Amino acid sequence: MNMLSVIQFAHALMEKTVPEGGFAIDATAGNGLDTAFLAGLTGESGKVFAFDIQKTAVNRTAVRLQKAGLENRVQLFQTGHEHAGECIPAFYHGKISGALFNLGYLPKSDKSIITRPETTISAVRQILDMLQTGGIIAIVVYHGHDGGGYERDQLLKFAKTLDQKQAHVLQYGFINQENHPPFVIAIEKR
Numbered sequence: 001m002n003m004l005s006v007i008q009f010a011h012a013l014m015e016k017t018v019p020e021g022g023f024a025i026d027a028t029a030g031n032g033l034d035t036a037f038l039a040g041l042t043g044e045s046g047k048v049f050a051f052d053i054q055k056t057a058v059n060r061t062a063v064r065l066q067k068a069g070l071e072n073r074v075q076l077f078q079t080g081h082e083h084a085g086e087c088i089p090a091f092y093h094g095k096i097s098g099a100l101f102n103l104g105y106l107p108k109s110d111k112s113i114i115t116r117p118e119t120t121i122s123a124v125r126q127i128l129d130m131l132q133t134g135g136i137i138a139i140v141v142y143h144g145h146d147g148g149g150y151e152r153d154q155l156l157k158f159a160k161t162l163d164q165k166q167a168h169v170l171q172y173g174f175i176n177q178e179n180h181p182p183f184v185i186a187i188e189k190r
């Protein structure tokens with residue numbers, strides 16, 4: 001396929017906006033794939049702040065980072081992304097260039113532990129405040145699981161209300177795929 005998958009699209013946005021030496025957020029660390037990807041972009045002189053509520057996820061992410069020699073570039077928080085504003089030191093507020101969310105549940109784990117619209121939207125609001133101008137939040141929305149449809153609807157409703165003078169907001173996804181194909185909501189701060 002020549003077109004970008006939703007994950008590739010989200011990563012391409014990060015490649016465009018997160019420079020070497022930049023600061024980024026992985027709001028849903030999970031298995032650490034996105035955390036490692038962002039740490040590759042920020043390089044040794046930058047920093048990634050990564051969040052997950054599950055100890056398993058934080059451990060899996062820490063192991064992946066160690067194996068790749070990236071652990072010094074990442075600060076891991078075992079807490080909800082809805083606490084991003086208070087966890088990330090004030091020095092970085094206004095300097096974050098990119099943030100990724102992968103919604104839903106941790107693969108190969110408890111499928112009842114999922115992201116929820118109230119906390120997701122609270123985190124998006126806080127991270128939007130912390131972005132520098134031109135910074136992007138890319139949210140990969142999985143919505144096939146129980147609770148996923150509700151989160152999708154709440155998030156779309158919220159994203160559509162963002163003032164176009166303050167943010168560019170887009171939706172990217174395949175419209176002819178079966179079984180609730182995931183899609184991206186991307187928000188660029190103006």
Ligand SMILES: C[S@@+](CC[C@H](N)C(=O)[O-])C[C@H]1O[C@@H](n2cnc3c(N)ncnc32)[C@H](O)[C@@H]1O
Pocket residue numbers: 027028029030031032033034035051052053054057079080081082101102103104105106107113114115116119120
């Ligand atoms: C789809 S997985 C993320 C996959 C991950 N990006 C990767 O590269 O492997 C979603 C993750 O969100 C986490 N999560 C759920 N609620 C959260 C919250 N309020 N704050 C941070 N993480 C949360 C889950 O524990 C789960 O690990």
